[in-house]
Amino acid sequence: MTPYSSFLFFIILGILLLPTMILGIMGKHLRYYNVFVSIAVLALIFSGGDEGFYSLVLFTVLQLILIKGYISYRQKKNSSLVFYLMSFLSILPLILSKILPFLAVDNWASFLGISYLTFRAVQIIIETRDGLIKQQLSIYQLVNFMLFYPTISSGPIDRFRRFQKDEEKRWAPEEYKELLYKGINKIFLGFLYKFIIGYAINTYFIMNLEHIADGRFSYHLLYMYSYSLYLFFDFAGYTAFAVGVSYIMGIRSPENFNMPFISRNIKDFWNRWHMSLSFWFRDYVFMRFVFLMKKKKWIQNKMLVSNLGYILLFLLMGVWHGLAIQYIVYGAYHALMMTAFNFFETWNKKHKRWPTGNIMTIVSIVITFHVVCFGFYLFSGRPFQ
Amino acid sequence: MDFKEKVLQVIAEVCEDDVVKEENNLDIFEAGLLDSFATVELIVQFEEQLGINVPITEFDRDTWNTPNAIIDRLNELK
Incomplete structure (x- = not known):
């Protein structure tokens, strides 16, 4: 059963969550009952047969081994090679699930929510590498975070340390x-x-x-x-x-939207649209890429570094949606828009040609709205039919 | 120059605006003084000029949003 797609789903969920609400209002710990709710709802979602239950189990076991193994390793050593290898292995099921359909074989790697779950797992490996996760994590903590059912099918993509704070909290x-x-x-x-x-x-x-x-x-x-x-x-x-x-459930999952259609420019738009995804790419792809380039002094030119970062980010975001032509074009389109805006912004900072004021704000919003809508038009696949 | 002044100097250099030295509680992200690219620059400068290592993933915009907050966080990491 696809989450939130039918009234039956809401009715079952409502009944299951009644005790959670009563416990919460009484100030009791939600954790134990919520485990039961999670198992029940996951069973409901994945029992249909088309959602890839076995792939989900296999995926979860693989991620648990990778994460727990990497944390143990990281407590002793810190080689970049091991980090990149672990990250690659963690993303491998997602890559397989995107490529298998093109090989005309059964897409056994795929299951509902794989794109989102992968990001939750890789993020733990990255934060372990950065030394922000030092202690070994329990299977309960990891499974509970990765398979948190309210956001399993399409996000929002939460961060482990933030999630954990809420999960451990006993709400008054x-x-x-x-x-x-x-x-x-x-x-x-x-x-x-x-x-x-x-x-x-x-x-x-x-x-x-x-x-x-x-x-x-x-x-x-x-x-x-x-x-x-x-x-x-x-x-x-x-x-x-x-x-x-x-x-x-007592977890404050992050928001995904903040009035995206009033964005003043394309950069502003990506701070307002599908935020949990764009912030993920910002923090774990763009910023890391820029940091690496600067630290190793591989590329000195500021404009070039940031533009290469944008191109990398948006092409990745495109193929993350799928390997179909419309997603790749969508990614390339936004990469182009971001780099173009980057040039414009830098130029305008120097020359101050773009007038300010209320009317110009409205003009900016209207232009951005059209740029964004054309992107969605590409994304829809209609122009390629 | 004490630690606080040094940090403010680095922030002002990266933001290309001295206002951060005066208004220590200004939200530099909301004010549009710092974007993700400049944030990385800031992190690199903290490492090079102050010798403090700030992991990128540690730099949370909710808790590193003002000059004062940044000084507090850096003091914790020192």
Whole structure:
């Protein structure tokens, strides 16, 4: 059963979470009952047969061995080679799951949520390398973090140390009531976004677009706008469910969206859209790449280093979505937009040609909105059909 | 120059703005003075000029957001 896709799922979840809410309001520890809820919901999600239950188990065991092995190793030694090897092995199942369909063999490596779970695992290895995770982690801690069911299928991607703080916390009744209130609020926002607005845009507009548009150009133009809005409401709706349920479980999962359509420029947009993913790439790919280049003094030119970082980040983000042409083009498009903006920003800092003021802010928002929507149009795959 | 002044000097150099020396509680990310690229530069400078190693993953924008907060964090890592 796909999470948050049917009312039955919500009803079962609601019943399972009732004791969690009562325990929380009474100020009791949520941990033990929540383990039961997690197992029950995971069983519900993965019992359908199409979600890849065995691949998930295999994946989890592999990641546990890699993480626990690397932490033990890191307590004694710290070779870069071992770090890169472990990171590669951790990402290998994800790479396989993307490549196998092209080899015309059964995609046995794939399961629901693999793209997101991989990032949770690799992140632990990276933070161990950086010396931020020093103590050995228990199987319970790792499994609980990696298979946290509210966010298992499509994120948000949490960070281990942040998650752990919430998980170990014993919420006071007043604090939990606040969490519960926020969580329920988010879930209702999710209903509004995903099942009302997103559903309406898709069913009444996108599916009838052939009759609404009066030509090829207007068809594609209207498709671009409506698909962009649909994508936002559908994904922001899912995220609101995932974050809302997390809150009820006593975990404050990070947010994914912060009003992305009022972004003033493309850089601003990536601080507002699918934030848990873009921040992951920022912290673990872009910043590490720039740091390496600077420290080893391989490339001195600032502009070149940051642009290469952006190109690396967005091409990776593209293929992370899938190896289909639309995702690769989407990644390349955003790499191009970011590097172009990078040149513009540096130039403007010097010459101050771009006027400021309220009107210009609106102009910037409108331009960015169109750049972003065209990106989603590419992402949708419609231009390649 | 004491430690605090040294840190402020490094931040001001990277941000290319002396305002951080005056307003020690200014949120440098919200003010647009520091982006992810400049953050890396800051981390490299802390290592080169102050000899303090800050792992990139440690530099959390919620707890390293103002000059004062950065000074506190660096004091913890010293």
